[in-house]
Amino acid sequence: MKISHWIAICCCLCGLFLTAAPVFAQLDATAYFNRGLSWQNKGDHNKAIDDYTEALKLDPNDAAAYFNRGRAWQNKGEHDNAIADYDAAIRLYPNDAAVYNRRGSAWHYKEQYDKAIVDYSKAIELDPNFTWAYYNRGLAWQNKGEDARAIDDYSQAISLDPRFGWAYHSRGVAQQNLAQFDKAIADYTQAIGLDNKFGSAYHNRGLAWQNKGDLDKAIADYSSAIASDPRSARAFNNRGIIWKSKGEYDKAIADYTQAIRLDPRLASSYNSLAWLYSTCSNDRYRDGRQAVNLATKACELTQNRNADYLGTLAAAYAETGDFANALRIQTRARDLAPQHRKADFQANYDLYRSRRPFRE
Template identity: 25%
Template sequence: MTLQTPLARAQSHLMNGQYKQALKSAKAAMARAPKDARLPNLVGVAMCGLGQQREALAMFQKAMKLDPGFPDPHRNLGQTLILLGQADKALTVLERLCATQPGDEGAQYLVAQALANLGRSEAAEAAAGRAIALAPRQARSYNLRGLMRDQMGQSDAALRDFETALDIDPNNIETLINISLPLARQLRQEEALAVVRKAVALAPGHVGAHLRLATALTETGDRQAAAAEYQRVLKLDPRNAQAIEQLSLLQDPAENAALAPVAQAALKRAPARGADKALLNFALARIADQADDIPRAARHWAEANRDMARQRPYDPEADTALNDRLLGYFPLPPAMAEEEIITPIYVLGLPRSGTTLAEAILAAHPQVAGLGEQIAAGRYFYPLVEAQSPIGATELAQFRSFETQQHPPLPAGSRAFVDKMPENYRLLGFLAAAHPRARIVHLTRDPRDIALSMWRSQFQGGALNYTYDLRAMGHRFNLYARMMQRWHALFPDRIFDLSYEAMTADIDAASRQLADHCGLDWQAQMARPHETGAAVLTMSATQLRQPVHRRSVGKWRAYAEILAPFTETLDPALWPGVSDTGQP
């Protein structure tokens, strides 16, 4: 029997997903031909199919050593390292292959994957572009580049990539999932729901498709359907941390009492110090809080935040330096007062201060488009500040053009748009200078209630790393207070301060004040923001669908002892009257 027979047999088994048979055939052939690089490569692929990725690494390395010019084991080693969370090592292997095989589309695609896993979005986008240039009909590269562009806030470009990928492969599940969120950001909610429903119909067992559908249903206010979708996820994956954590937000106390043992069982099996463990602890804390078991809730929140703080450490020195650089640009000459057809309304403040509610009040007006949390300002100004580049009339004019390009098309008849990115408080001076006629709404709230809300939440991205450590929170709150003092001194007549407490105490009066500040005629529906039909793409989606209430006002008192490291860090000169027990 020739070598070709067991080699062909192993390849046939692999193509049919018969990994045990493939492994047996490839090992038998490798014993007969120990210097044939194809065989350890096949052994490694079969091992990966059986979930033995770590064991496969040695096989791919052996194949590379036997034939350094054979590209397959280089790609397979790189892909396996990415799957094992070793993207840095994968990148070294794959870039070496690209240097010797510049026309290898698969290697370029995997380089893009590795860079994406390392958080290097711009470099990953460029690598995906190189893969596209080499193979313009490969949907996966458009899909990956679309993901990178979406992360960088290039929604239009991301959508074009996803649409191209779907033109090539209309039933690609990952692309259908990925395109849903940027569609929602472009105010195309019906299309966003339709594509992810298609993904679920095509792949009923795809956990990611069900998760994205559940999230989309939450964003559009269909809590019951969202909860049912998360329950379907748990039937497919009983320990899915994301589904358990989101269900704890959507369900009532009785339903969550039944969820508690599911969350406990998942927690026991979750990897130590991982994101899943943190999510499950957040869920269990929420369930305990609903049951008024404060000590148990506090314990789970402490564990969740400790795990998150390890994964996403906060750098107070770097944050202070950034604040200083931002403020160092001011006073800044304002841009020429141009007549703007659409008035910008910036709603800002600390996260969890009520910015989503304020936006919903304003967006209830028929001539106001609520755009949610736009990232155009950060994407434009932060690179200039980091590079210590000058910012003057030219840059401010360029920002206005850039901002318009980043926004979704506004509904016909819009007179104003709302950008409710809370962190824009750091860029308030630039926004005020760029748009002399912009309206600025600053949300305030008892800092202890904000801190408690942050402590109880798990945020996406790295901008809110300070929320996982109480003393770090205090440090950032002090930076915020100093910055707002400066903005009020520079723009005394342009900033409308609206307290969360006042807004929830009298929504009618608050909505009239907002309308007056923003130059709008008050509409009765502005006092009923919970009736909004717009999608809400932040973690406030579940709260906003309820009539305005004051249940969270003063809730910090039950957790005053736990919050002590936070309150002790606050500067009394910036936060007069705030203490462990007193009311500001």
């Protein structure tokens, strides 16, 4: 074969390779993307990010790769990186409701609730049947303290998916925030009907019963919450509060102690136990020295900014007979107390000034 023929064949082959190069690049990008999905499904977000990054080097216009890399960043708690990737996905594909919903959730985690609401609203505009976008926007409204608007969104989510247990639960919380306890109880009951191990629903229904003054039903629900989640420190703490109000001090002490064991940073449990040891009308249960230690811990956990906890510490000092410290701490508690409660704190100050401890 003539050399000229070899040159012609080589040129043809080079042309084929040049034509096929973008195809091979696309195939490589797809391979990286698919492996990234596999890593992501296995929970290895770092390897997923590495593969999506390689896919994007080969195909910078792959909106799905940006979207999924954003999800991986978000699962790692790196919300700024997630938002940057969602921004890129939206630039490439501006009509995907899922991306707006995801970017909204990233803003949500950053407590940028207004920006989150804008994104959730865009997702709903693009897909009026997007159940999760309504639910997430409800959460954002609730975090802004706008419970009535949250209820509207939770209701819309429920109308789209009547078996959406978390929507009932969250609507119950919003109802409870508005002191609509019967409506809250109805929603929690609906959530429990969909999942009889829904610990948070039992716990919050217990709070609603407690607010209505039905202590026995509250105890039953806190007990169910504990059965569903034996590590629920809040349920133990709140059940302890009711036992104490019923004069069942041994049970109250046991529940407060278990709450502290489960969550050593739950300041309210230290405070509750300290208050019982400081002020109980039954002499057998008072222990001023232990009360001082517990109340001090509660105050430390709240940076000495909680008036009630400081009031408990003052009561603990008074129980030990240390009225100088009781007056000093009670003064700080009174200064921090809201205006409508200052008279109560002043009354305890006057009590300690007369060298008398507080008794319930």
